[in-house]
Amino acid sequence: MKTNFLKNTAFMAIAMAGALCSAQQKNNYVLDFKDTGVKIQPTMYGIFFEDINLGADGGLYAEMVKNRSFEFDLPLMGWTQPNSDKLSLNNKSGYASIVNGKKSGNKNYARIDIKDDNGYSLINEGFRGMGIKEGDAYNVSILAANQEGNISKINFQFIDEAGAVVASSSVAPSSKEWKKYTTQMTASKTVAKGKLKVTFTGTGSIDVDIISIFPQDTWNNRPNGLRKDLVQKLYDLNPGFLRFPGGCIVEGRVLEQRYQWKKTVGNVDDRETMINRWNTEFDHRLTPDYFQSFGLGFYEYFQLAEDIGAEPLPILSCGIACQFNTGELVPLAELDPYVQDALDLIEFANGSASTKWGKLRTDMGHPKPFNLKLIGVGNEQWGPDYISRYKVFEKAIHGKYPTIKIVSGSGPMPEGEFFDYGWKQLKELKADIVDEHYYNNPEWFTSNVTRYDNYDRKGPKVFAGEYAAQSVATVSPENKNNWNCALSEAAFMTGLERNADVVNMTSYAPLFAHAEGWQWTPDLIWFNNLESYATPNYYVQKLYGTNAGTNLISITADGKPVTGQNGMFSSAVVDKANNEVIIKIVNTSGNAQKAGIKLKGGKIAATGKMIVLKNSNLNAENSFTQETVTPVENTIKTGKSSIDTEIPAYAFAVIKVKIS
Known part of the structure; x- marks a missing residue:
């Protein structure tokens, strides 16, 4: 004991002396x-967006009603009928049935049979509840077709956690044909986890679809737009680019679940809902109610990039599903539709109104081209299958649009056999930009500050497309957005900046996380239904983005x-x-x-x-x-x-x- 005490005392004395020396x-x-x-480069510090952690539906996309179109795999998920028992012969209130009767992407609707207008209600739980703010106005809309009976009103109420009404309004359905009805509610109370209660005046049968509520106060006051506080935080980063829509969500667990941009443009009401790939990805955070409505689609992403002064960087499937899941491949001989998607996307972004896809953009309300300069082929695929597909995309894209810069990938790891193979091949192919990803502990970041000092100045440019220090371990649900991680990232970024002749683009990932709906941590910005906060990592990114300089x-x-x-x-x-x-x-x-x-x-x-x-x-x-x-x-x-x-x-x- 005495020996240990003397040793410890000596160690403390040395440490104190070292601290004094260091302080001086x-x-x-x-x-x-x-x-x-x-x-x-103006693109040096940017934003990576992916619909993970309820980042789009339930987050950036300000829609408050979950499963508004009854399109989830379980069509009434998110909805309850507290006084209804469809299976009982004594059901005296009413019930909802799901009808699959439309030809568009929005195939389902609900048929509501009302037996007792004082007893029946349809309640939506929102995305972990609905954040309702006292004094704020909310825009309500519904598609309805009054089938039979004397239903004269559809009544909407915001209710708080105890069921008390905090806002209300109604519409009068007047037609047997589908018709959109709108109204507005103003909240008398702030509620963190409210719900929407829908009731009916009269009895009979009525079809309803796309029951929707948006705050009136959205970013740029756009109807049915984006959540204002979250976009403001993006704007404040002074981002050079916006990468979307991911991330692994681009790839899908299988190719059928890949992100297909053409299904996310055009009339919002007709966009086809699809399961989100993060729905059941992690056993520690299963999220069976996680779907994509695509109300936030490629047009809205381009518009967002324009709003915040960022270059748009869309990433497209290269015909390989996530290699951590199935790695499903499209045969090279069948790759043409995927390549055509890329060419059509460039036309959608940059084409005139005389072109097919440029006309669609114009019809959606943006005659002026988005001036797309960058496009990504694949997310973080690796190996010979990726390289062979990249070659096909590169030839087609540069053959028609030679000035477009293509972002390619080096896989999910910052070193190793696949990383080395990818870089060797892409360098030989004279690739424009190679995307590197690294999630590692803080020590890795400080020890890798010289990572790019010896990169070939004549080779492809680097996009540090996904990085974040992990306080515990990659994919651990215990990771924290603590100051140690942020400080190590700040140190690492001095190395990115010193090598700006090689590193042209950088972005932290992931971007958003709902406090009660996340699957992955750490994340740059956390939010709940009412408010959001910036992490230490966010402020590091902001200080770089707002102080990027020019030379x-x-x-x-x-x-x-x-x-x-x-x-x-x-x-x-x-x-x-x-x-x-x-x-x-x-x-x-x-x-x-x-x-x-x-x-x-x-x-x-x-x-x-x-x-x-x-x-x-x-x-x-x-x-x-x-x-x-x-x-x-x-x-x-x-x-x-x-x-x-x-x-x-x-x-x-x-x-x-x-x-x-």
């Missing part, structure tokens, strides 16, 4: 204004890049548009460190700004109740040819100074 450590850097010839310059320590010396990482850019120099410094050590930055070849203003993201607790997380890790901005004094400042422990700092 001054790091001497040289910031060289000499033009490196490397431009920061790379060098910052060195003893003539070498700052890649972990004393736990410090750094990169620097010039923003010619704003005449600023921007320095990013990450301190991964547990002690504040001084940074003395000597300027070479340029002078700066006497004052500047320093934005600091920090927390002394590496396990710190943000939440709905408190964001403990947020950027703080202060004014700093500088010399004309030097900057002397202190970088706090466990901190990511952005220094911005005007060039004089």
Whole structure:
């Protein structure tokens, strides 16, 4: 015991001495204004979107009614009839039957037989409830065909968790033919997990379909649009691109479940509902009620990209289902429809109204082309089967649209046999951009900050398309969006920025997660039915995206890049548009460190700004109740040819100074 005590005491003394030395450590850097010839691409920092974790239906797409068209595999999933017993001869209230009687993608509708208009109700639970805000207006719509009897009203009510009414309105069905009816409700109370209650005045039989509710206050006030607070968070990232619709959702567990963009455009009411591939993917988070209505389809994705100032990057199936599931292949001889989908998508985005698909875009309300420049072939497929299919796509796309840049893939891992094979083949094929994915622990990110230092400058460009530090292990439901993970990502991103001549695009993944409907963690933005919060990882992405600059310059320590010396990482850019120099410094050590930055070849203003993201607790997380890790901005004094400042422990700092 005594020996151990002495050993521990000695260790503590050494640690304290080391901490004191580290606290007094001054790091001497040289910031060289000499033009490196490397431009920061406008697409450098972007957004990856995938419909996982209720990211689309129940999230970004603001529809509040789950299974609004009765199209789920169990057509009444999400709906209840509390006073109905269809199997009882004594059923005195009424019941709903599902009729499969339409030829369009929306095939089902509900036939409601009302025996007692005081006893029957149809209730929808929403997506883990419905978030209802006091004073807000909600647009209600329904398709109805009054068949027989004297049903004079369809009544809508928002009810709270106890069943109390917090909003109500009604429509009067007037026709035996299908007709759309609309009304509006204004909430008298804020409810986190409300429901929609539908009742009827009169008795008889009525057909109903597409029972829909949207908040009136959507992004850009678009009817039936996107959730405003979530899009605002995307806009605030200042993204260079928007990649959609995924992710593994592009591939499908089988090819029949792949994402087919043509089924997601045109009349929203006619789009065919499909099971979401994350429905039963993970035993730890089974989500049997997860489907895709495609109300958020390719037209809406293009529109969103335009709204937030991002280049659209659609990803298409290459004819291989997810190789983690079935790996189902389309024979090469039968690949033409898949290739044609890619060519038609480019026409949809860029074609004039005189073309077939350009006319559809115009008819949907966007005569002006979306100016698509990028397209992805496959998500993260690997091996010879992928390469052989990529060749077919590349020949067809570049044969008709030579200026379109194609994003190809190197598989799901950042190293290994398939990764090496994919890169070798794609380099020989002179591919435009190769997508790399890495989910790993924080130590991997800090130790791989030099990953791209030795990549071939004449080879394909890199898209770091999916990455996120994992606090426990990849796919673990225990992963947290803690400060340790975010700090390691900030350090890693200095390496991405330093290698901007190779790395042209980067995006964290996944993007969204519903607090009660997630399958994968960590995620960039968390939300519930009423509100959302930004993670520490989000603020790292935002600080890079809003401080991207235009031209790379060098910052060195003893003539070498700052890649972990004393736990410090750094990169620097010039923003010619704003005449600023921007320095990013990450301190991964547990002690504040001084940074003395000597300027070479340029002078700066006497004052500047320093934005600091920090927390002394590496396990710190943000939440709905408190964001403990947020950027703080202060004014700093500088010399004309030097900057002397202190970088706090466990901190990511952005220094911005005007060039004089």
